[in-house]
Amino acid sequence: MSVSSSAAALGNRLDRLPLGSFHRRLVIALAGMILFEWVETYSFAFVVPALREQWGLSLSTVALVVGVGQLGAFAGGVVGGYLADRIGRRRTLLACVALYCAATVGCVLVQNKWQLVVARTAAQFGAQGMAVVAIVVLAEFVPAASRGRLQTHKVAVGSLGIPIAAWAGYFFVPQWTWGWRLVFALGLFGIVFAWLVRRWVPESPRWLASRGEVEKADAIVSSMERQCGIQTPPDSETAVSPLAAPAPDRPRIGELWTGGNRRNFLVVTTMWVTGLLAYSAYNTWTPTLLSESGLDLDDTLLLSAVLATAAPLGALASVPLIDRWDRRHTQLVLGSLVGITLLMFAFVRELSAVLVLGCLVSVLFQMAVPFLQVYSAEIFPTRVRALGSGSANALSRIFNFGAPLLVATVYEIAGYTAVFVLLAALSAVGGIVAALFGTRTTCVSLEATTTSDHPLTRTESTAP
Numbered sequence: 001m002s003v004s005s006s007a008a009a010l011g012n013r014l015d016r017l018p019l020g021s022f023h024r025r026l027v028i029a030l031a032g033m034i035l036f037e038w039v040e041t042y043s044f045a046f047v048v049p050a051l052r053e054q055w056g057l058s059l060s061t062v063a064l065v066v067g068v069g070q071l072g073a074f075a076g077g078v079v080g081g082y083l084a085d086r087i088g089r090r091r092t093l094l095a096c097v098a099l100y101c102a103a104t105v106g107c108v109l110v111q112n113k114w115q116l117v118v119a120r121t122a123a124q125f126g127a128q129g130m131a132v133v134a135i136v137v138l139a140e141f142v143p144a145a146s147r148g149r150l151q152t153h154k155v156a157v158g159s160l161g162i163p164i165a166a167w168a169g170y171f172f173v174p175q176w177t178w179g180w181r182l183v184f185a186l187g188l189f190g191i192v193f194a195w196l197v198r199r200w201v202p203e204s205p206r207w208l209a210s211r212g213e214v215e216k217a218d219a220i221v222s223s224m225e226r227q228c229g230i231q232t233p234p235d236s237e238t239a240v241s242p243l244a245a246p247a248p249d250r251p252r253i254g255e256l257w258t259g260g261n262r263r264n265f266l267v268v269t270t271m272w273v274t275g276l277l278a279y280s281a282y283n284t285w286t287p288t289l290l291s292e293s294g295l296d297l298d299d300t301l302l303l304s305a306v307l308a309t310a311a312p313l314g315a316l317a318s319v320p321l322i323d324r325w326d327r328r329h330t331q332l333v334l335g336s337l338v339g340i341t342l343l344m345f346a347f348v349r350e351l352s353a354v355l356v357l358g359c360l361v362s363v364l365f366q367m368a369v370p371f372l373q374v375y376s377a378e379i380f381p382t383r384v385r386a387l388g389s390g391s392a393n394a395l396s397r398i399f400n401f402g403a404p405l406l407v408a409t410v411y412e413i414a415g416y417t418a419v420f421v422l423l424a425a426l427s428a429v430g431g432i433v434a435a436l437f438g439t440r441t442t443c444v445s446l447e448a449t450t451t452s453d454h455p456l457t458r459t460e461s462t463a464p
Contacts, residue, residue, distance in 0.1 A: 007209035011447040013221050015144045020228040025200040026141055027150050030134045031157035032193030033097065037127045038161025040104055040187030044120065046169025047180035054177065057113060065117050072121035073128040074397040080129025081390025084136060085251040085383060089204045093133045097194040100126030104187040132390035139377035140204040145443050148322030152370040156315035159366060163309045206446065210382040251384045256391065264379040265388055267438050271372055271430035272396035278426040279365045281403045306355060307362045314366025327375050327442045328434040335431025338364045339424035346420035378441035378449050
């Protein structure tokens with residue numbers, strides 16, 4: 001049996017497993033790491049006022065820290081994805097966690113702005129690499145019929161990091177001159193879940209099979225089957241002769257521009273770029289623009305806190321939807337709803353209406369996040385899955401550099417309403433592109449999504 005046939009057989013065995021203790025432990029370990037990665041990522045926004053007061057940081061210095069940190073995130077997404085495809089998911093995940101935790105210690109101990117730039121950049125590198133690999137790891141272990149649902153659970157837990165960072169900043173920063181160091185230190189709790197990953201999460205069998213290490217992959221899947229109470233098929237179904245397992249080539253970024261990979265990469269990159277651009281601009285600029293439009297400062301701060309708290313609700317709202325319908329069509333519906341709500345938001349000024357529509361936009365944005373994460377990990381073949389997903393995600397960080405200038409320019413030329421009309425258009429683009437050019441992946445085996453887009457490739461399982 002060839003390596004590809006053995007990989008398909010292993011994939012079918014993974015897809016037929018009922019959800020059990022292994023899958024629960026997997027989600028707990030990965031979600032916990034992502035939770036504290038989000039705490040670390042969002043914490044900077046809430047410690048900036050204290051740093052500006054204590055160190056006399058200028059706005060240009062704050063922008064430098066944020067901008068260079070985004071470059072670190074871009075590099076982390078690409079390098080983390082490459083290493084995950086080259087040396088393994090588990091090794092790369094643990095290496096990124098180690099770098100992230102070391103950099104977080106650096107953030108706690110920094111004494112000047114240049115040390116802060118270096119520490120924050122390293123932290124963003126490790127955090128982004130960890131995040132993109134975690135998406136792929138979960139996708140490759142979870143049965144096709146539940147892939148989106150468990151990814152959503154991970155996002156829901158991870159998004160709790162936003163309100164945790166916000167409220168930690170509220171309680172710690174004003175109390176002590178070193179309170180901002182406590183906020184940064186919260187990210188270190190991620191090491192607990194890194195230990196759980198080391199203990200509970202083996203190497204991906206799909207990755208091992210793609211490298212020709214079918215015997216190791218078979219042993220891991222057999223262990224999972226025993227934990228789930230499933231009988232392992234005869235050895236002949238996954239056997240592979242040594243001669244059928246040549247040493248695979250290194251993954252190359254050029255592979256993302258060949259064959260079907262090129263279309264998939266362009267689709268997912270467009271979805272990431274437009275989605276993150278609209279989401280980031282909305283969260284960053286909405287309080288400022290509302291203040292410029294006459295809303296009181298206290299009201300804008302209230303809006304920021306409410307939007308942060310509403311974020312996890314969006315991910316939870318997507319749980320019953322993500323594996324039920326074709327993800328491409330659901331993305332189109334979500335993008336359209338975000339666009340319509342943003343258009344309504346553009347024409348209101350009353351605080352109650354702003355809060356209601358603002359929360360609705362935030363929830364809809366967060367509903368789209370797990371769809372985008374799981375979809376970007378489904379449509380690439382195993383040998384470049386992490387590289388393709390991570391690079392598309394990372395490119396959105398680069399394009400996001402232009403978000404502040406774009407919004408400021410549109411606001412100066414056309415005003416408040418035009419900004420939200422622009423964000424509404426951007427929100428709809430990702431769903432339109434997915435519906436027109438994307439590959440169907442919902443409840444489809446990972447081995448089938450890169451070779452066919454027909455109903456016959458659909459697994460026997462149905463979404464709950």
